[in-house]
Amino acid sequence: MADSAAADLIARSNRLGSDPRVTNYAGGNTSAKGLATDPVTGEEIELLWVKGSGGDLGTLTESGLAVLRMDRMRALVDVYPGVEREDEMVAAFDYALHGKGGAAPSIDTAMHGLVNAKHVDHLHPDSGIAIATAKDGEKLTKKIFGDKVVWVPWRRPGFQLGLDIAAIKEANPNAIGCILGGHGITAWGDTSKEAEKNSLWIITTAEDYIAAKGKKNPFGREVKKNLALPVAERRAKAAALAATIRGIASHDRPMVGHFTDDQVVLDFLASANAPKLAALGTSCPDHFLRTKVKPMLLDLPAGASVEDSIARLKQLHEEYRKDYTKYYEKHATADSPAMRGADPLIVLVPGVGMFSYGANKQTARVAGEFYINAINVMRGAESISTYAPISDAEKFRIEYWALEEAKLQRLPKPKSHATRVALVTGAASGIGKAIATRLAADGACVVIADLDLAKAQEAAAEIGNTDVAVGLQVNVTDAAAIEKMVHDAVLAFGGIDIVVNNAGVSLSKPLLETTEADWDFQHDIMAKGSFLVSKATAPILIEQGMGGDVIYISSKNSVFAGPNNIAYSATKADQAHQVRLLAVELGEHGVKVNGINPDGVVRGSGIFAAGWGANRAKTYGIPEEDLGKFYAQRTILKREVLPENVANAVSVLTGPDLSHTTGLHIPVDAGVAAAFLR
Incomplete structure (x- = not known):
């Protein structure tokens, strides 16, 4: 009996909660009463299963139910100190709980426990609240529903409201529910099916009446200028x-x-x-x-x-x-x-x-x-x-x-990046994806911006739903495309707090083999692209007045003269100096600008997979599959650098612990002495 009562309640709750006509997210609550065996005495007892505090009907599971003993719930009436002290009764619910686990009882528990019905629904349908907030709501309730639905004057949710509804039900045996003034509706039934049927009848009857009797233009005339x-x-x-x-x-x-x-x-x-x-x-x-x-x-x-x-x-x-x-x-x-x-x-x-x-x-x-x-x-x-x-x-x-x-x-402490919105370019794979994933884990909303829209959306979906991450397309060499991306980002999350200039590409060639097109290709994406993204997002950071962070994913090569990569290293040096210039310029607005100099990030890297890895392996005379190990052995720490290591640095730079740091370049290269900053 106990299992079936809870299962029927959850199924009913999910149906009701998934219909926006019936109630809104986390709005309302439902309950069921049934018999179960007391595991201590072996006696049969009556229990109340009711949606707990903070839950949502549409996604309710068994763990979201509070379970209470009805004999103790009814006994609370005898110790009720009156409406002036009714808040004390919420703590008293704890003494009526059955077993352990489950959700905390909500303030509406009394409504469900004290009303003499096996199943009770309390809901917030728009049509029901429309009657509840009408100036002559009591008169309308009688006119629309007859004696099947009773008007309950406004009272703040609590123990007294539960007593009021219980008394009204007893005094009106033909009633299947009530309109709660200013608030919503409550319905009941002897079975779960009957309670659900009664709830839906009240809602649809109210909808039909408003549709049939309502004024054509309830909000008044149309204002052309608006x-x-x-x-x-x-x-x-x-x-x-x-x-x-x-x-x-x-x-x-x-x-x-x-x-x-x-x-x-x-x-x-x-x-x-x-x-x-x-x-x-x-x-x-x-x-x-x-x-x-x-x-x-x-x-x-x-x-x-x-x-x-x-x-x-x-x-x-x-x-x-x-x-x-x-x-x-x-x-x-x-x-x-x-x-x-x-x-x-x-x-x-x-x-x-x-x-x-x-x-x-x-x-x-x-x-x-x-x-x-x-x-x-x-x-x-x-x-x-x-x-x-x-x-x-x-x-x-x-x-x-x-x-x-x-x-x-009682809410949990916010994560380090809660309320922050991060925009990461080149984020569909490699370092960018690792950064976005880490920032989302830290509590940020993230915009995955990438030239490949399908991959950007796929990466965003892996991180979370659209309340956490969205994928947008951008060509960072195109100012118009960047503007559209920024517009879509602020409409998705309200603004931008963190900008990560990560989009990059590389061709590994010596000077005499580097063409003008090679040079322009890399400078357009990284030096120019970072400049355009920073220029497009800086007005957002400034106008919000909330400070912010701009991070450049530069490279060890911005300070180290490696072989056969003049175009790549030169554009990385350009990015590195943009960090210093913008740190000075944006500092007065509370915006910090910092850089990260990775090296040898082979695993998961889009750049290495696109041919850079093969070229570098050829330069060093080793198999491409050994490139990560090769890079690790030439470092001081003898450790391979992974995308997640770069993401960790971004998290720290944009987190609360380095709130007074700007214009800094952090090496994430496992230790390359020739690239030490001086």
Whole structure:
């Protein structure tokens, strides 16, 4: 019985959680009650399986369930100290847990445990929240659902809300669920199938009513000057604004960004009522905990210039910070957690789209998805009534709730490169791929830029999903191609923090055999290519105001006069001096510029595989397969240099421990005395 109850619950949860009409990412929770054998007494006991704190219904597994004894859950009612001290009951749930392992019980556990039903679903569908946030939501609930669904006035989630819903269910035997004012829906059933059926009935009935009875233009008239720009134009403008907006969102703490020009957002921003509705903010706790109480809306038309938009965004940021500080100071009490930051997490630009921010790409993306949910909620509420979210005072009670603060404090310590976005050229193989892989492991988002798009995307997929890595095509000798790559990078992650000039190639020839074309080919890719990439990305680093790092993968040959490679060594010397020049020029903006001088990186190297290795082996009179060993034996440490060794150096140079180091070249060559820097 126990195994089947949990299995049915997980299957139901995954179905519900994978449907965006039903609930949003990590939103809502589900439960099941069933019988199991107590392993200590051998007696049959009733257990509650409920989605634990921080989980997601769509991807829920057994480890994400909290398991509690129902006899002890019911006994908690007798020791409940009242609504003023209801937060104490969350800790009390621990004394009702059955066995070990599993997830921590969430604040909604009481709702599931105290409601007299075998199966309970608490969900956040847009249609249900639209009714929950309608000014006359209680009246609409009765009109739409009759006695099958009951209105529950807004109450912050907790033990008392669980008691309220339990009492309402007992008083309304025909009810299959309820609308939670300002919040969402809860449904129940005697079987898992029945609970799911009831949840979906509430959602579709609400959707059908809004579609049939709703106003044609719930957001008011269309504002011509705010209509969406053509796709290419709006994405170019988004890229041009991205660095400024990321800097705004990161004033108090660094953030990763996400951009969307979803039609839902564009239509909302082109409506007359968008400014008024945006100012009211979101209502469902899951929404505003990720989007802040309200967004920052650029109050210029879609056709406004980039320069005017940037100037106005900076003014609005100052106003937003003052307004948020007033909100905090108005509602904070002596025991409130400190203000977590006054910057917006959602920035709306008419005609362009929405920028959303978070501590990582997934959080930023999900914040944007939640605001689209909020737009859908506002549309539904305005269609059949007037949108009336919960008050700022109630929002503050959740945003700065001691239980929410405790949840934040339990989060793992961020990795060394968390919130940082790294752009690595020539990253589909060899040193570049190793660097990107290491930086992603350190917590960074990475852009794999390479001449071969298919290989770049393949390398990115090996590192992680698109919340971690993306593959882009670039020819570093082409300024226009670099500009497109940079635009795509900032739209993917909001900005750029680390630039690694790694793209390279080599032809091993002596002076008399080196043609002008050989010379230009290598200088165009490495010397010119590094210059063009640095020039294209430096404005992003400067405008963000967040500092940054530029790394040049140079070579031991930049200081060592090796045989038969004049073009390669000369262009590497050019790169090495670019490090010094840019360290001086970009330092005032907090941007560090450093170089790495590898040598003899044979294994996994695209350069060596393309003929350089064969040429060098011929020069030294050894078999090509022994080249790595040959290079190792000529070093002081007698160690072969691998791509990962170079990646380690990049990690250290761009990490927190060398925050005061710029203009440095680090040799990663296992010790070549002739290449020692002087």
